[in-house]
Amino acid sequence: MITxxxxxxxxxxxxxxxxxxxVEGAPQLKWGVKGKHMMxxxxxxxxxxxxxxxxxxxxxxxxxxxxxxxxxxTGAGRKxxxxxxxxxxxVSAGARGAVFMCPSAQTVVxxxxxxxxxxxxxxxxxVVDFAGNEKCAAGAGAFAExxxxxxQLSLKxxxxxxxxxxxxxxxxxxxxxxxxxxxxxxxxxxxxxEDIAKSVLDAVASRVCAMVRRVGIEGxxxxxGGMVNNPGFVSSLKTSLGxxxxxxxxxxxxxxxxGAALIAADGRA
Amino acid sequence: xxxxxxYKDGAGEFYISIDTDKCLxxxxxxxxxxxxxxxxxxxxxDDYDDEVAAVKQQFRRSLAYxxxxxxxxxxxxxxxxxxxxxxxxxxxxx
Numbered sequence: 548m549i550t551x552x553x554x555x556x557x558x559x560x561x562x563x564x565x566x567x568x569x570v571e572g573a574p575q576l577k578w579g580v581k582g583k584h585m586m587x588x589x590x591x592x593x594x595x596x597x598x599x600x601x602x603x604x605x606x607x608x609x610x611x612x613x614x615x616x617x618x619x620x621t622g623a624g625r626k627x628x629x630x631x632x633x634x635x636x637x638v639s640a641g642a643r644g645a646v647f648m649c650p651s652a653q654t655v656v657x658x659x660x661x662x663x664x665x666x667x668x669x670x671x672x673x674v675v676d677f678a679g680n681e682k683c684a685a686g687a688g689a690f691a692e693x694x695x696x697x698x699q700l701s702l703k704x705x706x707x708x709x710x711x712x713x714x715x716x717x718x719x720x721x722x723x724x725x726x727x728x729x730x731x732x733x734x735x736x737x738x739x740x741e742d743i744a745k746s747v748l749d750a751v752a753s754r755v756c757a758m759v760r761r762v763g764i765e766g767x768x769x770x771x772g773g774m775v776n777n778p779g780f781v782s783s784l785k786t787s788l789g790x791x792x793x794x795x796x797x798x799x800x801x802x803x804x805x806g807a808a809l810i811a812a813d814g815r816a
Numbered sequence: 817x818x819x820x821x822x823y824k825d826g827a828g829e830f831y832i833s834i835d836t837d838k839c840l841x842x843x844x845x846x847x848x849x850x851x852x853x854x855x856x857x858x859x860x861x862d863d864y865d866d867e868v869a870a871v872k873q874q875f876r877r878s879l880a881y882x883x884x885x886x887x888x889x890x891x892x893x894x895x896x897x898x899x900x901x902x903x904x905x906x907x908x909x910x
Contacts, residue, residue: 635863636863638863639863673817673864674863675817676817676819677817677818677819677820678820678831680823681821681822681823681876681877682823682876682877683824683825722825722826757829758824761829761831761909762820
């Protein structure tokens with residue numbers, strides 16, 4: 548059996564295909580990833596983007612549409628996936644996928660392009676407690692991306708630059724727009740780019756940390772979402788949370804899509 | 817599950833927490849739906865197929881303003897939503 552999860556994020560569309568495994572002598576290995584695909588949609592119609600992402604994903608994975616028995620959608624645009632059999636929130640999908648990737652994790656930190664959230668999950672990947680921020684974009688990846696642009700750095704350079712700074716410059720503005728003004732002021736006062744980058748990532752981490760503290764830290768912590776690829780943010784988050792280790796999964800952007808595919812396999816949604 | 821709806825901004829943390837496990841056997845007859853003067857609550861089917869209370873999407877970004885009238889300064893001794901929810905599922909963070 549093959550199931551699919553499709554994560555209609557605010558920036559990208561991710562698809563994961565999950566295949567039932569029958570490994571002799573290893574009954575615990577029930578599911579394996581058959582294929583994955585990420586797409587940056589170039590049109591506003593999310594349903595068209597979903598169709599294209601699924602078609603491209605199927606082609607890449609070398610499977611046909613008929614082989615996929617069940618599809619579950621998640622993410623901000625989950626309701627617009629016409630071909631999905633069911634949809635689940637990104638909170639449930641993220642928790643299910645994260646616990647599958649790291650079974651010892653109970654605290655899931657999900658930082659995507661437009662939203663960040665803290666989730667507490669049980670051993671089965673079921674949500675116990677969650678908190679997001681419905682209003683503020685400053686605790687999410689798009690804010691870091693916008694600040695990187697202001698500093699004329701790529702996201703990779705931005706993350707690496709922050710690691711070279713040992714200064715702590717507080718960013719007082721809570722709002723993305725005002726925070727950008729603060730960054731511009733720092734640029735004009737000839738503050739090194741490294742220090743500004745660290746200040747921005749510390750600010751994002753501090754906002755994410757507030758949501759995580761709201762649900763409380765239990766068990767291992769796992770970070771999912773695109774910001775896993777930013778080593779500066781990972782370092783800032785560790786400091787904010789006051790912990791030495793954060794689990795960073797392979798294919799972090801796909802964890803919610805993986806969770807949706809697992810929920811499709813469970814037949815739950 | 818404890819669902820925290822709301823946000824943190826420069827003015828503080830504004831979350832309404834709903835312990836959805838307590839919604840499953842609601843003995844208050846879903847009183848939250850009518851207790852809130854602004855009708856901010858709704859019953860949804862969550863991802864685990866349970867019928868639980870939630871804060872409507874359109875209010876989640878403006879709780880600090882929408883709930884002001886029910887705070888002590890508005891003349892209420894206790895919050896109508898929390899008082900009506902006898903199982904004690906609804907709490908405000910501020």
